[in-house]
Amino acid sequence: MKTNPEKFGVTPHQPSLWTRADALKVRADDPTTTQPLVSADFPVLNNDVFIWDTMPLRDLDGNVTSVDGWSVIFTLTADRHPNDPQYLDEDGNYDILRDWNDRHGRAKMYYWFSRTGKNWEFGGRVMAEGVSPTAREWAGTPILLNDRGEVDLYYTAVTPGATIVKVRGRVVTTEHGVSMVGFEKVKPLFEADGNMYQTEAQNAFWGFRDPWPFRDPKDGKLYMLFEGNVAGERGSHKVGEAEIGNVPPGYEDVGNSRFQTACVGIAVARDADGDDWEMLPPLLTAVGVNDQTERPHFVFQDGKYYLFTISHTFTYADGVTGPDGVYGFVADSLFGPYVPLNGSGLVLGNPSSQPFQTYSHYVMPNGLVTSFIDSVPTDETGTQIRVGGTEAPTVGMKIKGQQTFVVAEYDYGYIPPMLDVTLK
Ligand code: FRU
Numbered sequence: 001m002k003t004n005p006e007k008f009g010v011t012p013h014q015p016s017l018w019t020r021a022d023a024l025k026v027r028a029d030d031p032t033t034t035q036p037l038v039s040a041d042f043p044v045l046n047n048d049v050f051i052w053d054t055m056p057l058r059d060l061d062g063n064v065t066s067v068d069g070w071s072v073i074f075t076l077t078a079d080r081h082p083n084d085p086q087y088l089d090e091d092g093n094y095d096i097l098r099d100w101n102d103r104h105g106r107a108k109m110y111y112w113f114s115r116t117g118k119n120w121e122f123g124g125r126v127m128a129e130g131v132s133p134t135a136r137e138w139a140g141t142p143i144l145l146n147d148r149g150e151v152d153l154y155y156t157a158v159t160p161g162a163t164i165v166k167v168r169g170r171v172v173t174t175e176h177g178v179s180m181v182g183f184e185k186v187k188p189l190f191e192a193d194g195n196m197y198q199t200e201a202q203n204a205f206w207g208f209r210d211p212w213p214f215r216d217p218k219d220g221k222l223y224m225l226f227e228g229n230v231a232g233e234r235g236s237h238k239v240g241e242a243e244i245g246n247v248p249p250g251y252e253d254v255g256n257s258r259f260q261t262a263c264v265g266i267a268v269a270r271d272a273d274g275d276d277w278e279m280l281p282p283l284l285t286a287v288g289v290n291d292q293t294e295r296p297h298f299v300f301q302d303g304k305y306y307l308f309t310i311s312h313t314f315t316y317a318d319g320v321t322g323p324d325g326v327y328g329f330v331a332d333s334l335f336g337p338y339v340p341l342n343g344s345g346l347v348l349g350n351p352s353s354q355p356f357q358t359y360s361h362y363v364m365p366n367g368l369v370t371s372f373i374d375s376v377p378t379d380e381t382g383t384q385i386r387v388g389g390t391e392a393p394t395v396g397m398k399i400k401g402q403q404t405f406v407v408a409e410y411d412y413g414y415i416p417p418m419l420d421v422t423l424k
Helices: 020-024 096-101
Strands: 049-056 065-067 071-079 108-114 121-125 136-144 150-158 162-173 178-181 186-190 209-215 222-229 261-269 277-287 294-301 304-311 325-331 346-349 358-363 368-377 385-391 393-400 403-412 419-421
Touching: 049 136, 049 358, 049 368, 049 385, 065 071, 071 136, 096 385, 108 136, 108 178, 121 178, 136 162, 150 186, 150 209, 162 209, 186 277, 209 294, 222 277, 222 294, 261 304, 277 304, 294 358, 304 358, 325 358, 346 393, 346 403
Parallel strands: 065 419, 136 209
Antiparallel strands: 049 071, 071 108, 108 121, 136 150, 150 162, 162 178, 162 186, 209 222, 222 261, 261 277, 294 304, 304 325, 325 346, 358 368, 368 385, 368 393, 393 403
16 A cells, blocks of 8 residues: 555554454344334425435534524435336336436435424525536535535545545525525545555446545544445455454355455545545455445544444345444544444344335434435335335434444434534
């Protein structure tokens, strides 16, 4: 690895490993780590659009922030096409599932606002068409910078390529609502380097996205988490003793798990504004365990670093499995070592009877977990489903030491502010 982190005053570190042995401890349907069943009669935020990844406006310390009493969320959003001939089935009925599954290719960043932290009102697109340099506006983080309402939106510009970018604009409030103005100049920050983080040339299925900037509560510096895969040609990774961990006899066979190479990336800012970044080695790797550790984020609590990341059943490696949901790891210092929460890493998974009910969980420092509804079965066999594309009920969770516990359920899309900023 070519990087020289010492020059930014950062101690070099070894990535922590999420091992196959850790993942063998995953238990679906443990009530303390399972999201309550989402009923198929859920309300839909807006019938014209699908929404999925939800990004609450926050400050650099992670606090969900309202402005002049208005809560604000950003969402990945795509139009619904109920009348488009392309999405009609043989009988002329709207094939909503196909429309929903195609959404990633036309994802755009939208915003919503609310006086109550729920029942979100439609704001609109953050950037006008043509501002973002690529076809897809993928997940990231909106940061409220100051009481002038300046916002840095970090996100991923995808297809062609995958570049972590940011665009600065401003949030403006009135008595009647909120608008986002001036998000006009997108600045590319960095891409995968092929040395620490896998590139598209090394693997057509590479992941490099979902920036989450933050100020380290201990050293005060500006860093950023992101999703990556460990660098190297697809198929060249080794799943050795370290990646396997302490498995029982009969569990040594790793199958084709060398193709699963997720990691949580980290970068440090060279400047105070976060315009100039240096990638560092990953904080956490999941080689031989899982291929995606998406939307990584932190909760800083009790002097500890709680690292959360979302993952899927379908991205697990041969011989290990777990539900779609959010996984977590904890360390006493930013660069680890990280140990899996609840022994396995599983923090909040879908129940096995409704494996796709929710996804893209985001754990807030107040213990509330927001997510979106993907699809919920409408019959006993699970062959009939209702597609979501809307906010899921918020879950309340307690984090204690190396364990987490589901303790409450709240309204759909409930994302209350943790602090309010009065704009000057
Ligand atoms: C999570 C995710 C993100 C990505 C976005 C693309 O749901 O896969 O990692 O930015 O969705 O739609």
